[in-house]
Amino acid sequence: MANCGCKDHINNNTEKENEASDSLTRYPDGSVKLRNPHIQLMDQDILYHIALGSESHDLIEMFGDVKFVCMGGTPKRMETFAHYIMEEIGYKLPTGTTLMDISQYSYRYSMYKVGPVISVSHGMGVASIGILLHEMIKLMYHAKAKEPIFIRIGTCGGLDLEPGTVVISDSVVDGLGNSFYSMPILGKIVKRPAILDKKLARELKALASVDDPYDTTVGTTMCAEDFYEGQGRIDGAFCDFTETDKMQYLEDLVKKGVKNIEMESLPFSALTHLAGIRAAIVCVTFLNRLKGDQVAAPKEVMNEYQERPQKLVARYIKKYLQSKGRLSSFDGHGSIAVKSPRRFKLVQQESQTFE
Numbered sequence: 001m002a003n004c005g006c007k008d009h010i011n012n013n014t015e016k017e018n019e020a021s022d023s024l025t026r027y028p029d030g031s032v033k034l035r036n037p038h039i040q041l042m043d044q045d046i047l048y049h050i051a052l053g054s055e056s057h058d059l060i061e062m063f064g065d066v067k068f069v070c071m072g073g074t075p076k077r078m079e080t081f082a083h084y085i086m087e088e089i090g091y092k093l094p095t096g097t098t099l100m101d102i103s104q105y106s107y108r109y110s111m112y113k114v115g116p117v118i119s120v121s122h123g124m125g126v127a128s129i130g131i132l133l134h135e136m137i138k139l140m141y142h143a144k145a146k147e148p149i150f151i152r153i154g155t156c157g158g159l160d161l162e163p164g165t166v167v168i169s170d171s172v173v174d175g176l177g178n179s180f181y182s183m184p185i186l187g188k189i190v191k192r193p194a195i196l197d198k199k200l201a202r203e204l205k206a207l208a209s210v211d212d213p214y215d216t217t218v219g220t221t222m223c224a225e226d227f228y229e230g231q232g233r234i235d236g237a238f239c240d241f242t243e244t245d246k247m248q249y250l251e252d253l254v255k256k257g258v259k260n261i262e263m264e265s266l267p268f269s270a271l272t273h274l275a276g277i278r279a280a281i282v283c284v285t286f287l288n289r290l291k292g293d294q295v296a297a298p299k300e301v302m303n304e305y306q307e308r309p310q311k312l313v314a315r316y317i318k319k320y321l322q323s324k325g326r327l328s329s330f331d332g333h334g335s336i337a338v339k340s341p342r343r344f345k346l347v348q349q350e351s352q353t354f355e
Protein backbone atom coordinates (compact mmCIF):
# COMPACT_ATOMS: atom_id res chain seq x y z
CA MET A 1 0.00 0.00 0.00
CA ALA A 2 1.24 3.49 -0.80
CA ASN A 3 2.06 5.80 2.08
CA CYS A 4 2.33 9.54 2.08
CA GLY A 5 6.04 9.37 2.68
CA CYS A 6 6.18 11.74 5.63
CA LYS A 7 8.58 10.79 8.42
CA ASP A 8 5.82 9.56 10.77
CA HIS A 9 4.32 7.24 8.26
CA ILE A 10 7.63 5.96 7.09
CA ASN A 11 8.64 5.20 10.67
CA ASN A 12 5.29 3.58 11.48
CA ASN A 13 5.45 1.56 8.32
CA THR A 14 8.96 0.47 9.07
CA GLU A 15 8.07 -0.85 12.51
CA LYS A 16 5.06 -2.68 11.17
CA GLU A 17 7.09 -4.02 8.31
CA ASN A 18 9.80 -5.21 10.66
CA GLU A 19 7.27 -7.15 12.72
CA ALA A 20 5.67 -8.73 9.70
CA SER A 21 8.67 -8.92 7.41
CA ASP A 22 10.03 -12.22 8.71
CA SER A 23 6.93 -14.17 7.81
CA LEU A 24 6.35 -12.19 4.61
CA THR A 25 9.86 -12.46 3.26
CA ARG A 26 11.33 -15.67 4.71
CA TYR A 27 10.45 -19.34 4.85
CA PRO A 28 11.25 -21.05 8.17
CA ASP A 29 14.59 -22.31 6.78
CA GLY A 30 15.68 -18.72 6.00
CA SER A 31 15.19 -18.95 2.26
CA VAL A 32 13.77 -15.96 0.40
CA LYS A 33 9.98 -15.73 0.11
CA LEU A 34 8.50 -13.38 -2.47
CA ARG A 35 5.87 -10.78 -1.65
CA ASN A 36 4.17 -11.63 -4.92
CA PRO A 37 1.56 -14.43 -4.95
CA HIS A 38 1.51 -14.56 -8.74
CA ILE A 39 4.97 -16.04 -9.20
CA GLN A 40 4.10 -19.34 -7.51
CA LEU A 41 1.19 -19.80 -9.88
CA MET A 42 3.27 -19.43 -13.03
CA ASP A 43 4.47 -22.49 -14.98
CA GLN A 44 7.84 -20.87 -15.39
CA ASP A 45 9.48 -17.57 -14.55
CA ILE A 46 11.78 -16.19 -17.23
CA LEU A 47 14.41 -13.87 -15.76
CA TYR A 48 14.71 -12.22 -19.12
CA HIS A 49 17.40 -9.59 -18.43
CA ILE A 50 19.81 -12.01 -16.78
CA ALA A 51 19.24 -14.81 -19.31
CA LEU A 52 18.06 -17.39 -16.75
CA GLY A 53 14.75 -19.14 -16.14
CA SER A 54 13.10 -21.26 -13.47
CA GLU A 55 12.43 -24.10 -15.93
CA SER A 56 15.36 -23.70 -18.32
CA HIS A 57 17.97 -23.78 -15.52
CA ASP A 58 18.41 -25.69 -12.30
CA LEU A 59 18.52 -22.52 -10.23
CA ILE A 60 18.75 -24.36 -6.90
CA GLU A 61 21.81 -26.28 -8.08
CA MET A 62 23.38 -23.20 -9.66
CA PHE A 63 22.63 -20.57 -7.02
CA GLY A 64 21.32 -22.30 -3.88
CA ASP A 65 24.59 -21.65 -2.03
CA VAL A 66 24.66 -17.87 -2.68
CA LYS A 67 25.28 -15.72 0.39
CA PHE A 68 26.43 -12.43 -1.18
CA VAL A 69 25.08 -10.59 -4.19
CA CYS A 70 27.51 -7.80 -5.03
CA MET A 71 26.51 -5.31 -7.69
CA GLY A 72 28.07 -2.31 -9.38
CA GLY A 73 27.57 -0.23 -12.50
CA THR A 74 29.99 -1.64 -15.04
CA PRO A 75 30.54 -5.17 -16.39
CA LYS A 76 34.31 -4.63 -16.15
CA ARG A 77 34.26 -3.70 -12.45
CA MET A 78 32.13 -6.71 -11.61
CA GLU A 79 34.34 -9.07 -13.62
CA THR A 80 37.37 -7.63 -11.82
CA PHE A 81 35.62 -8.06 -8.48
CA ALA A 82 34.74 -11.67 -9.28
CA HIS A 83 38.42 -12.46 -9.92
CA TYR A 84 39.51 -10.46 -6.89
CA ILE A 85 37.09 -12.17 -4.52
CA MET A 86 38.09 -15.56 -5.94
CA GLU A 87 41.68 -14.82 -4.97
CA GLU A 88 40.76 -13.35 -1.59
CA ILE A 89 38.63 -16.28 -0.47
CA GLY A 90 41.04 -18.79 -1.92
CA TYR A 91 38.78 -20.35 -4.51
CA LYS A 92 40.41 -22.09 -7.43
CA LEU A 93 38.83 -22.97 -10.74
CA PRO A 94 39.55 -26.29 -12.41
CA THR A 95 42.63 -26.02 -14.66
CA GLY A 96 41.89 -24.68 -18.12
CA THR A 97 38.65 -23.00 -17.13
CA THR A 98 37.78 -19.36 -16.63
CA LEU A 99 34.89 -17.58 -14.95
CA MET A 100 31.85 -17.37 -17.18
CA ASP A 101 29.61 -14.36 -17.73
CA ILE A 102 26.39 -16.18 -16.85
CA SER A 103 24.17 -13.44 -18.33
CA GLN A 104 26.23 -12.71 -21.43
CA TYR A 105 23.42 -13.64 -23.83
CA SER A 106 21.05 -11.15 -22.25
CA TYR A 107 23.37 -8.45 -23.65
CA ARG A 108 22.15 -6.32 -20.71
CA TYR A 109 23.99 -7.25 -17.53
CA SER A 110 27.08 -9.33 -16.76
CA MET A 111 27.02 -11.82 -13.92
CA TYR A 112 29.72 -14.02 -12.36
CA LYS A 113 29.54 -16.56 -9.57
CA VAL A 114 32.42 -17.50 -7.31
CA GLY A 115 31.29 -19.99 -4.66
CA PRO A 116 28.81 -18.12 -2.44
CA VAL A 117 29.40 -14.75 -4.13
CA ILE A 118 27.57 -13.34 -7.14
CA SER A 119 29.12 -10.32 -8.84
CA VAL A 120 26.70 -8.63 -11.23
CA SER A 121 26.62 -5.33 -13.14
CA HIS A 122 23.54 -3.11 -12.84
CA GLY A 123 24.09 -0.38 -15.44
CA MET A 124 23.34 3.27 -14.72
CA GLY A 125 20.39 4.74 -12.90
CA VAL A 126 17.23 3.87 -11.07
CA ALA A 127 15.42 2.05 -13.89
CA SER A 128 18.36 -0.18 -14.77
CA ILE A 129 19.12 -1.29 -11.21
CA GLY A 130 15.39 -1.60 -10.46
CA ILE A 131 14.92 -4.22 -13.18
CA LEU A 132 18.01 -6.10 -12.04
CA LEU A 133 16.84 -6.07 -8.42
CA HIS A 134 13.49 -7.61 -9.34
CA GLU A 135 15.28 -10.42 -11.17
CA MET A 136 18.04 -10.94 -8.59
CA ILE A 137 15.50 -11.12 -5.74
CA LYS A 138 13.44 -13.61 -7.77
CA LEU A 139 16.62 -15.53 -8.52
CA MET A 140 17.31 -15.81 -4.79
CA TYR A 141 13.75 -17.07 -4.30
CA HIS A 142 13.91 -19.69 -7.06
CA ALA A 143 17.36 -20.77 -5.88
CA LYS A 144 16.15 -21.09 -2.25
CA ALA A 145 19.18 -19.05 -1.19
CA LYS A 146 19.26 -18.50 2.55
CA GLU A 147 19.52 -14.99 4.06
CA PRO A 148 21.45 -13.47 1.14
CA ILE A 149 23.14 -10.11 1.68
CA PHE A 150 23.17 -7.54 -1.14
CA ILE A 151 26.02 -5.03 -1.44
CA ARG A 152 26.38 -2.27 -4.02
CA ILE A 153 30.01 -1.52 -4.88
CA GLY A 154 29.92 1.85 -6.60
CA THR A 155 31.42 5.19 -7.49
CA CYS A 156 30.03 8.62 -6.69
CA GLY A 157 30.65 12.32 -6.35
CA GLY A 158 31.81 13.29 -2.86
CA LEU A 159 30.67 16.30 -0.86
CA ASP A 160 33.48 18.00 1.03
CA LEU A 161 35.53 14.79 0.91
CA GLU A 162 38.94 14.09 -0.60
CA PRO A 163 38.65 12.24 -3.93
CA GLY A 164 39.20 8.55 -3.28
CA THR A 165 37.29 8.52 0.02
CA VAL A 166 35.17 5.44 0.65
CA VAL A 167 31.59 6.22 1.72
CA ILE A 168 29.38 3.63 3.39
CA SER A 169 25.76 4.78 3.19
CA ASP A 170 23.65 4.56 6.32
CA SER A 171 20.66 6.41 4.84
CA VAL A 172 19.47 7.52 1.44
CA VAL A 173 17.58 10.57 0.20
CA ASP A 174 16.35 11.72 -3.17
CA GLY A 175 17.02 15.17 -4.67
CA LEU A 176 14.21 16.64 -2.56
CA GLY A 177 15.45 15.14 0.70
CA ASN A 178 12.85 12.33 0.85
CA SER A 179 13.90 8.94 2.24
CA PHE A 180 11.66 6.89 0.03
CA TYR A 181 11.67 5.51 -3.46
CA SER A 182 8.58 6.62 -5.31
CA MET A 183 7.35 5.37 -8.64
CA PRO A 184 4.05 5.38 -10.50
CA ILE A 185 2.29 2.00 -10.44
CA LEU A 186 -1.13 1.62 -12.08
CA GLY A 187 -1.48 5.39 -12.27
CA LYS A 188 -0.66 6.06 -8.61
CA ILE A 189 2.58 7.07 -6.92
CA VAL A 190 3.80 4.28 -4.63
CA LYS A 191 6.36 5.29 -2.01
CA ARG A 192 8.64 2.69 -0.50
CA PRO A 193 10.93 3.47 2.45
CA ALA A 194 14.58 3.55 1.43
CA ILE A 195 16.23 1.78 4.35
CA LEU A 196 19.66 0.23 4.62
CA ASP A 197 20.91 -2.16 7.29
CA LYS A 198 22.68 0.14 9.76
CA LYS A 199 24.32 -2.78 11.57
CA LEU A 200 25.83 -3.99 8.31
CA ALA A 201 27.09 -0.44 7.63
CA ARG A 202 28.75 -0.40 11.07
CA GLU A 203 30.27 -3.85 10.52
CA LEU A 204 31.73 -2.69 7.21
CA LYS A 205 33.07 0.50 8.74
CA ALA A 206 34.77 -1.55 11.47
CA LEU A 207 36.76 -3.28 8.74
CA ALA A 208 38.30 -0.05 7.44
CA SER A 209 41.94 -0.17 8.48
CA VAL A 210 44.02 2.65 9.93
CA ASP A 211 46.61 1.51 7.40
CA ASP A 212 44.33 2.27 4.45
CA PRO A 213 45.87 5.32 2.76
CA TYR A 214 42.41 6.92 2.42
CA ASP A 215 39.43 7.69 4.64
CA THR A 216 36.34 5.56 5.01
CA THR A 217 33.30 7.39 6.28
CA VAL A 218 29.61 6.67 6.96
CA GLY A 219 26.75 8.98 6.04
CA THR A 220 23.76 9.86 3.95
CA THR A 221 23.80 9.26 0.19
CA MET A 222 21.76 11.28 -2.25
CA CYS A 223 20.33 9.34 -5.18
CA ALA A 224 19.95 11.51 -8.27
CA GLU A 225 17.87 10.77 -11.36
CA ASP A 226 20.59 12.13 -13.60
CA PHE A 227 24.33 12.69 -13.70
CA TYR A 228 24.22 16.36 -14.85
CA GLU A 229 21.39 18.71 -13.87
CA GLY A 230 20.03 16.23 -11.32
CA GLN A 231 23.37 16.36 -9.47
CA GLY A 232 23.61 20.17 -9.76
CA ARG A 233 26.27 20.08 -12.46
CA ILE A 234 26.72 23.09 -14.67
CA ASP A 235 28.60 21.14 -17.36
CA GLY A 236 25.70 19.27 -19.00
CA ALA A 237 24.19 20.09 -22.38
CA PHE A 238 21.63 22.22 -20.54
CA CYS A 239 21.80 24.35 -17.41
CA ASP A 240 19.34 26.97 -16.21
CA PHE A 241 20.99 27.75 -12.85
CA THR A 242 24.10 29.62 -11.80
CA GLU A 243 27.31 28.43 -10.16
CA THR A 244 26.11 30.25 -7.00
CA ASP A 245 22.78 28.36 -7.02
CA LYS A 246 24.70 25.12 -7.41
CA MET A 247 27.08 25.86 -4.53
CA GLN A 248 24.18 26.85 -2.26
CA TYR A 249 22.45 23.55 -3.02
CA LEU A 250 25.57 21.42 -2.51
CA GLU A 251 26.55 23.22 0.70
CA ASP A 252 23.03 22.75 2.00
CA LEU A 253 23.37 19.01 1.32
CA VAL A 254 26.63 18.98 3.31
CA LYS A 255 24.86 20.66 6.25
CA LYS A 256 22.21 17.92 6.12
CA GLY A 257 24.86 15.21 6.41
CA VAL A 258 24.87 14.14 2.77
CA LYS A 259 28.30 12.74 1.96
CA ASN A 260 27.93 11.62 -1.61
CA ILE A 261 25.76 11.59 -4.72
CA GLU A 262 25.16 8.63 -6.99
CA MET A 263 22.27 7.19 -8.98
CA GLU A 264 21.04 3.83 -7.70
CA SER A 265 20.80 3.94 -3.90
CA LEU A 266 17.05 4.61 -3.69
CA PRO A 267 15.71 1.50 -5.46
CA PHE A 268 18.62 -0.53 -4.07
CA SER A 269 17.77 0.32 -0.45
CA ALA A 270 13.99 0.33 -0.91
CA LEU A 271 13.62 -2.94 -2.83
CA THR A 272 16.08 -4.90 -0.68
CA HIS A 273 14.33 -3.60 2.43
CA LEU A 274 10.94 -4.62 1.04
CA ALA A 275 12.34 -8.08 0.36
CA GLY A 276 13.74 -8.29 3.91
CA ILE A 277 17.27 -8.53 2.53
CA ARG A 278 20.17 -7.01 4.48
CA ALA A 279 21.89 -4.53 2.21
CA ALA A 280 24.75 -2.04 2.14
CA ILE A 281 26.20 0.50 -0.27
CA VAL A 282 29.93 1.17 -0.44
CA CYS A 283 31.06 3.80 -2.95
CA VAL A 284 34.30 5.59 -3.68
CA THR A 285 34.27 9.31 -4.45
CA PHE A 286 35.76 10.22 -7.84
CA LEU A 287 35.84 13.96 -7.09
CA ASN A 288 34.89 16.58 -4.52
CA ARG A 289 31.76 18.21 -5.91
CA LEU A 290 32.44 21.37 -3.91
CA LYS A 291 35.48 21.82 -6.14
CA GLY A 292 34.07 21.00 -9.56
CA ASP A 293 31.91 18.93 -11.83
CA GLN A 294 34.17 17.16 -14.29
CA VAL A 295 35.46 13.67 -13.57
CA ALA A 296 39.03 14.39 -14.55
CA ALA A 297 41.21 11.96 -12.59
CA PRO A 298 43.49 9.84 -14.78
CA LYS A 299 42.28 6.34 -15.66
CA GLU A 300 44.87 4.60 -13.48
CA VAL A 301 43.86 6.74 -10.50
CA MET A 302 40.18 5.97 -11.02
CA ASN A 303 40.93 2.26 -11.41
CA GLU A 304 42.79 2.29 -8.11
CA TYR A 305 39.95 4.25 -6.45
CA GLN A 306 37.48 1.61 -7.63
CA GLU A 307 39.47 -1.10 -5.88
CA ARG A 308 38.89 0.53 -2.49
CA PRO A 309 35.22 -0.42 -1.94
CA GLN A 310 36.05 -3.87 -3.33
CA LYS A 311 38.75 -4.34 -0.70
CA LEU A 312 36.38 -3.42 2.13
CA VAL A 313 33.63 -5.68 0.86
CA ALA A 314 36.13 -8.53 0.36
CA ARG A 315 37.27 -8.14 3.98
CA TYR A 316 33.66 -8.45 5.08
CA ILE A 317 32.97 -11.52 2.95
CA LYS A 318 36.19 -13.18 4.10
CA LYS A 319 35.40 -12.50 7.74
CA TYR A 320 31.89 -13.84 7.29
CA LEU A 321 33.03 -17.05 5.60
CA GLN A 322 35.79 -17.49 8.17
CA SER A 323 33.23 -17.21 10.98
CA LYS A 324 31.21 -19.99 9.32
CA GLY A 325 34.29 -22.15 8.74
CA ARG A 326 33.71 -21.97 4.99
CA LEU A 327 36.82 -20.14 3.84
CA SER A 328 39.11 -23.01 2.92
CA SER A 329 36.53 -25.54 1.85
CA PHE A 330 36.67 -24.96 -1.88
CA ASP A 331 37.79 -27.26 -4.66
CA GLY A 332 36.19 -25.52 -7.62
CA HIS A 333 32.65 -26.39 -6.55
CA GLY A 334 30.09 -23.58 -6.61
CA SER A 335 31.71 -21.34 -9.22
CA ILE A 336 30.41 -21.13 -12.75
CA ALA A 337 33.21 -21.47 -15.28
CA VAL A 338 33.82 -22.34 -18.91
CA LYS A 339 36.90 -23.65 -20.67
CA SER A 340 39.24 -20.71 -21.10
CA PRO A 341 39.64 -19.38 -24.68
CA ARG A 342 43.27 -20.55 -24.77
CA ARG A 343 42.16 -24.03 -23.86
CA PHE A 344 39.49 -23.89 -26.58
CA LYS A 345 42.21 -23.09 -29.10
CA LEU A 346 44.33 -25.98 -27.87
CA VAL A 347 41.38 -28.34 -28.04
CA GLN A 348 40.61 -27.16 -31.57
CA GLN A 349 44.22 -27.59 -32.65
CA GLU A 350 44.37 -31.05 -31.10
CA SER A 351 41.27 -32.19 -32.92
CA GLN A 352 42.48 -30.72 -36.20
CA THR A 353 45.72 -32.66 -35.81
CA PHE A 354 43.78 -35.88 -35.31
CA GLU A 355 41.55 -35.38 -38.34
Ligand SMILES: O=P(O)(O)O[C@H]1O[C@H](CO)[C@@H](O)[C@H]1O
Residues within 6 Å of the ligand: 072, 073, 074, 123, 124, 125, 153, 154, 155, 156, 227, 262, 263, 264
Ligand atom coordinates in the same frame (compact mmCIF):
# COMPACT_ATOMS: atom_id res chain seq x y z
O1 LIG B 1 30.00 3.59 -10.66
P1 LIG B 1 28.58 3.13 -10.56
O2 LIG B 1 28.39 2.09 -9.58
O3 LIG B 1 28.10 2.74 -11.92
O4 LIG B 1 27.68 4.37 -10.11
C1 LIG B 1 27.78 5.72 -10.44
O5 LIG B 1 28.34 6.05 -11.70
C2 LIG B 1 27.31 6.30 -12.67
C3 LIG B 1 27.49 7.67 -13.26
O6 LIG B 1 28.74 7.86 -13.80
C4 LIG B 1 26.00 6.16 -11.93
O7 LIG B 1 25.44 4.91 -12.23
C5 LIG B 1 26.39 6.33 -10.49
O8 LIG B 1 25.55 5.78 -9.54
Ligand SMILES: O=c1cc[nH]c(=O)[nH]1
Residues within 6 Å of the ligand: 155, 156, 157, 158, 227, 231, 261, 262, 263, 286, 287, 295
Ligand atom coordinates in the same frame (compact mmCIF):
# COMPACT_ATOMS: atom_id res chain seq x y z
O1 LIG C 1 29.83 12.73 -9.54
C1 LIG C 1 29.56 11.53 -9.72
C2 LIG C 1 30.57 10.56 -9.93
C3 LIG C 1 30.20 9.28 -10.16
N1 LIG C 1 28.86 8.95 -10.17
C4 LIG C 1 27.91 9.90 -9.98
O2 LIG C 1 26.73 9.58 -10.02
N2 LIG C 1 28.28 11.15 -9.75
